[in-house]
Amino acid sequence: MALDPASPTPAIFPDREETADEAASLLAALEGPALLLEPDRRVGLVTAEAARLLTLDDLAPRAGAHFPDLLARSRLAREAREALDLLAGPDGSGSLRMDLAGGGIAVRRVSLPRRRVALLLQPDPPPLPTDPAATPDPLTGLADRRGFRAVLAGRLDSAAMHGFGLLLLDIDRFRIVNETLGPQVGDQLLATVGARLRRALRGSDLPARLGGDEFAILVGETADPGELDGLARRLMDMLGRPYLIGGQPVTIGLSAGIARAPQDGADADILLGRAAMALHTAKAAGKGRCAAFLPEMQTRSEARRQMEADLRRAFALRQFDLHYQPQVDVTTGRLFGFEALLRWCHPSLGPVSPAEFIPLAEEIGLIAPIGAWVLSAACREAAGWSAPLAVGVNVSALQFEQGDLLEAVREALARSGLPPERLEIEITESALLGNPEATLGILRQLRAGGVRIAMDDFGTGYSSLTRLQSFPFDRIKIDRSFVSGTRGIAEGRAIVRAIAGLGASLGMRTIAEGVETHEQLDCVRTDGCTEVQGYLFGRPMPAIEVPGAIARFAAAAA
Numbered sequence: 001m002a003l004d005p006a007s008p009t010p011a012i013f014p015d016r017e018e019t020a021d022e023a024a025s026l027l028a029a030l031e032g033p034a035l036l037l038e039p040d041r042r043v044g045l046v047t048a049e050a051a052r053l054l055t056l057d058d059l060a061p062r063a064g065a066h067f068p069d070l071l072a073r074s075r076l077a078r079e080a081r082e083a084l085d086l087l088a089g090p091d092g093s094g095s096l097r098m099d100l101a102g103g104g105i106a107v108r109r110v111s112l113p114r115r116r117v118a119l120l121l122q123p124d125p126p127p128l129p130t131d132p133a134a135t136p137d138p139l140t141g142l143a144d145r146r147g148f149r150a151v152l153a154g155r156l157d158s159a160a161m162h163g164f165g166l167l168l169l170d171i172d173r174f175r176i177v178n179e180t181l182g183p184q185v186g187d188q189l190l191a192t193v194g195a196r197l198r199r200a201l202r203g204s205d206l207p208a209r210l211g212g213d214e215f216a217i218l219v220g221e222t223a224d225p226g227e228l229d230g231l232a233r234r235l236m237d238m239l240g241r242p243y244l245i246g247g248q249p250v251t252i253g254l255s256a257g258i259a260r261a262p263q264d265g266a267d268a269d270i271l272l273g274r275a276a277m278a279l280h281t282a283k284a285a286g287k288g289r290c291a292a293f294l295p296e297m298q299t300r301s302e303a304r305r306q307m308e309a310d311l312r313r314a315f316a317l318r319q320f321d322l323h324y325q326p327q328v329d330v331t332t333g334r335l336f337g338f339e340a341l342l343r344w345c346h347p348s349l350g351p352v353s354p355a356e357f358i359p360l361a362e363e364i365g366l367i368a369p370i371g372a373w374v375l376s377a378a379c380r381e382a383a384g385w386s387a388p389l390a391v392g393v394n395v396s397a398l399q400f401e402q403g404d405l406l407e408a409v410r411e412a413l414a415r416s417g418l419p420p421e422r423l424e425i426e427i428t429e430s431a432l433l434g435n436p437e438a439t440l441g442i443l444r445q446l447r448a449g450g451v452r453i454a455m456d457d458f459g460t461g462y463s464s465l466t467r468l469q470s471f472p473f474d475r476i477k478i479d480r481s482f483v484s485g486t487r488g489i490a491e492g493r494a495i496v497r498a499i500a501g502l503g504a505s506l507g508m509r510t511i512a513e514g515v516e517t518h519e520q521l522d523c524v525r526t527d528g529c530t531e532v533q534g535y536l537f538g539r540p541m542p543a544i545e546v547p548g549a550i551a552r553f554a555a556a557a558a
């Protein structure tokens with residue numbers, strides 16, 4: 001129950017003033033309960049139904065009564081009175097929904113000439129009768145998962161089955177509502193969403209709460225894709241309008257997934273799984289969306305599950321390798337370190353890019369153990385090099401939340417005997433987004449132990465100067481896209497120059513990544529970078545080639 005500023009406020013007879021008769025016949029023609037207010041907020045006209053809905057009937061409202069006074073004396077809840085008063089006021093606009101004990105009402109404001117206002121009331125249809133097989137969910141009174149599944153299975157098994165639809169609705173970022181406003185507000189919100197949902201459907205539909213913030217609807221009368229899509233969008237719009245809970249406005253977004261019976265599955269679990277796949281696709285495409293199940297989704301999700309299984313297996317069998325890419329001082333040409341880059345050679349697919357499997361490892365909770373392995377392998381191999389060069393290790397933002405990063409670093413250093421000064425942890429700005437205080441605490445402890453810290457991929461994403469100032473990074477790594485000119489040569493150079501200048505003033509070294517040509521080298525040198533890394537100086541190489549590379553650089557410098 002809050003104002004929805006997005007709805008348009010059409011004017012009736014915009015070019016002239018309507019007569020009293022016109023206004024009266026206008027209200028009658030609206031075919032619904034309505035209220036006409038004069039500019040001084042006195043009631044011009046009110047239908048009997050509108051008076052009843054707004055619990056003004058026993059106050060016998062007459063033309064000329066002051067609307068705010070009437071509201072104040074009505075039996076409406078305080079929240080409803082405030083919201084209506086706001087909507088009817090001189091600056092009100094749009095529409096609101098009120099969730100009252102006896103049902104919901106949508107109220108739309110229409111601006112009339114001479115600053116008159118009409119409030120059009122539309123009560124929600126009465127709640128649905130419930131199917132006896134559908135055991136209720138205590139919070140919302142809708143069917144629970146078990147009951148819903150039973151009704152679904154019954155429908156699929158019945159001999160005279162007509163096609164029908166299955167719709168899943170999921171609240172986007174519900175966890176945030178729960179965390180910021182508390183679980184009680186979360187529960188109230190879910191109950192209100194359930195009530196709105198029940199009133200929006202027809203008697204042939206069965207709504208359910210499957211658990212958490214996931215709702216489902218068995219759409220009884222149609223399996224038509226267009227109609228199901230239309231219904232999903234209508235529900236997303238209706239349930240997505242603001243709520244007023246305990247006096248606070250709460251806004252939510254929803255995503256929807258659609259499956260159809262029997263074409264998408266003749267078994268309740270298969271059908272639910274496919275609707276969930278469609279929902280997952282809608283969410284992955286950026287929330288607030290609706291998607292219908294397609295056979296490709298099944299194939300993709302199987303491929304993903306296979307990849308997951310392969311990744312777990314690869315980790316168990318340690319089928320990973322580290323490659324090392326040289327890092328060079330831009331003025332002297334001297335080699336000062338290597339960045340360790342993870343490699344996975346998939347038994348049948350061949351090499352898989354870390355840009356692909358690291359996000360998967362993060363999603364399935366495998367990043368902390370993989371990251372610990374990378375740390376220990378990199379320290380062990382670097383400790384064996386013939387020169388005391390630095391080794392850069394990439395650490396995912398999630399390693400600050402899952403697993404014990406400090407312990408993993410301590411153990412890698414202790415086991416390898418590598419001096420901490422030779423280890424450089426590379427983090428991206430995303431590590432400083434979630435819980436910056438906790439992350440900075442870990443970084444400080446690492447640094448106190450002698451380990452160096454680099455800010456990786458700087459300039460992409462959420463770059464901010466304050467974040468650079470929040471910690472004394474040893475090095476800023478300038479993202480390859482600025483060096484290679486993929487974002488425009490001039491813009492790229494301007495950014496490289498700005499970051500190099502920033503680094504110089506903060507006392508941090510700056511390394512340009514992805515230098516492939518002499519021309520790019522000249523640019524980044526002119527623009528003030530202190531160090532470089534890229535194919536021009538060497539591609540990431542297997543550990544076994546590192547001694548040769550160290551010797552070659554030493555010979556070139558001599």
Ligand code: C2E
Pocket residue numbers: 325340341342353354355358371374393394395396456457480513514515516533534535536540
């Ligand atoms: P990154 O940390 O920005 O690593 C640099 C990437 O740029 C590497 O890709 C490297 O091979 C590539 N590269 C270096 N020089 C050049 C060049 O001159 N031209 C071009 N075109 N590319 C160049 P790679 O190895 O595919 O790694 C991709 C990303 O995967 C890395 O980006 C990093 O974010 C992530 N990653 C790699 N290893 C690890 C790891 O052990 N742990 C974590 N958490 N992430 C890793």
Ligand code: CA
Pocket residue numbers: 339394426456
């Ligand atoms: Ca890196």
Ligand code: CA
Pocket residue numbers: 456457477479480513
């Ligand atoms: Ca990088």
